[in-house]
Amino acid sequence: MISPALALTGVLYDRLVDHLYPGDRKEAAAILLCSRTPGPRLRLLAQDAILVPHAACKVREPDRINWPGEYLERAIDLAEPFGLAIVLIHSHPGGLFAFSRPDDDSDAIVMPCLFQACGDSHGSAIMTPDGAIRARLYDSDLNKTAVELVSVAGHDLRFFWECDAERRDRAKRPMAFTSDMTAELKRLSATTIGVSGTGSIVAEQNARMGFGRNDYVDFDKVEGRNLNRILNSTLKDVELKKPKAEMFAEAVATYRGPGVAFPVTKSITTREAVLAASQADVLFCCVDTLEARYIADLISSAFLIPLFDVGVSIPTRRTPDGAPAIADVCGRIDYVQPGRSLLQDRGVYTPDTLRAEYLRNAFPEAFRAEVEAGYIKGVAEEAPSVIMLNMRAAAACVNEFIARAYPFRLDSNEKYARTIFSLAACEEEFMAETEFTVSDNPVLGRGAQEPLLELPTLAPRREKKA
Template identity: 50%
Template structure:
């Protein structure tokens, strides 16, 4: 292995089932996703405050069948004292490249070499190109995988490219998934910096949403309203996951459902409705439970995940998906609990909605008590052994599944709007306070109040591995492993 790298700065020169979109598909080939912890670790090392260049190696897994998504999961910092560092120049030893290759080989990872531009030049120089031709070949031959190169400027913005041969191909998008969802698009970047995020609620916001993919799990009372809003906001690709069919009792709260749709799959009915008023996007319907391998592999292609389910199992899968595939997750729920009256009747105790925002590496839904192991067990027993469930509830081992009044469409709309606005706020910050303070929002209509909870108020249990990708068994769940073939 030869020397690590020599960089100098030059002055900038002036099944996808239901796939039947009627128009252009969302065009993107390669995305690099950096969980907040990884991005922050890179930034802290690359900019120690001395104005000199620094270097690191980023390891990550590559996922996706229809477009490639690189998930950064480990940073190998090259010590400052091992390098020759200048404000626009760095030489660093090859032993750290060898370390990165060894770790990558052990897990099947790809390697991206990252260095800083303290002066803020957001472009690769001629010296970068020359160095990469040597370094990228060494990494590719060592790992037998595509290699990547990236630069970071003091703001934390990243621009990256990959090498499958001698030719560099830019990543279309680099995304940081943290308290805010930061996006740096290659075609909007200039040497002076990345494209600034557009103002929320504008036509420019709609144009950027047209470049993103959002997966919605659950297309019923709340999910159909979330999907409707996102479609009309111009989201470029919408993935709908729901195994259920339209029933007559659903017609009071599922948008676009009619009497003629009874017995049809919810995802197909809604996908067809979107296609009737959108010709510039793509709708993918997945008529499966999210607890299936097919649904998970479809969902992981998206940039953002929205959970509109009413089961602990569905939220558990969403929790794991968000962590393993480094996806920002929005979870929405509604409830109208009742309580007994002295006269034997019942009254509404509260009417509330909840929106949780979870980013990869942050506190999860299970950390926040949205569901727990007891609820997961109760649902399993309800499906497989209802008599055993009744005995366990009677014995006090489980708290059971409370029967709550069904959410009506007005409440669903309020909650769905809160969810979509939260998504907009993370992509296009517009609040007068930090988004960190809104990890959870609960509104209570009977009391006429709203409670908010900061990320720091939740205990992070680090329950799920971050950016593991499609490692087997999928999501760490044996039930989702590749089925064995019987000879």
């Protein structure tokens, strides 16, 4: 996929816009502190920004700026202990979406200082009044490489492409459901975590919509009880005990060709799967365990990847005569943008529910005791025929992505952080981002720093000495 790339959260992007364009039509500057993905794809992840005060600048004019070196020294002090990359960004109020000769001259002076002080992959960037960002990276010999993609994961998803830099309408997003949308999707990568009932339907839509790279994370194998709800699964797959991820990737290759679909036959709780997911532009979480959602939450935050999580449920009740009955048929779609509320903040999982799930898997007898005590409600069915519910929820999930990347709603996307639908009540409810309390997020923008996601279980394995 396209490399290198620079990713920003919507929160940080909004701060930059406000600072770089205060309304006086003069240049302004800031310094981005960026971690990295583990590779092979180079994505710089903007952790934070040092905003150079307007009043501190020695010169601020519509076409030039000169600011004190003390802010660069502060950036170096913060970046050096963690090997962060430094990207200098300033505004071009006149609208020039290119690096000027003064920009080149400034970089020629500053970049050697950065390489001498800390790390590598430092760079510079510009922002025009329409909010578009263009960036470039330097190596230690001061060779320049254009950043092919600058992405912003906010209420809307914004993508600024180097290959579109010369177009006058570069900041305009393609229209939803058009060939222009398909053309851009070919440049992007999507990772689907879980390709079972709901996941296979999400993944099918993404592959046919045109994502250029599709990764499927699932450790499980196809079983007979899956055939009523997993797209593309066959009796032959059951006989061969084929991994779901492999089955699905092979199916996609029959209509998209090679080099588009890639299976990751590992649990998302493993280092291998986390590393694979870290390369994506978009995450889709379609799992049935809370632990997997917890890991997806962390991956989204650590690698600044927008996350779309979907879940379905058919809660049951008891009739007066004691027979089981349907209480509701419902689905939930959450859009999680790094830097704002997590799935945990929204109550999708809690420490207590994670513990209960662990208890069920590790100590089934103790789990059954809690069921009998009334802590776990409802009637579970091993192979429920819910493909129609899965399709309803999966379509809503993918449409949520389209609405974010190619806005078509009449209202702001900020109002639709969560969607819940009830087929029993024929209702659909929406919750805004402001309805959730944002907790501290220590892994935000952590990137490749070890241990991954701050989880010791994901630390690299040490080879045994002979």
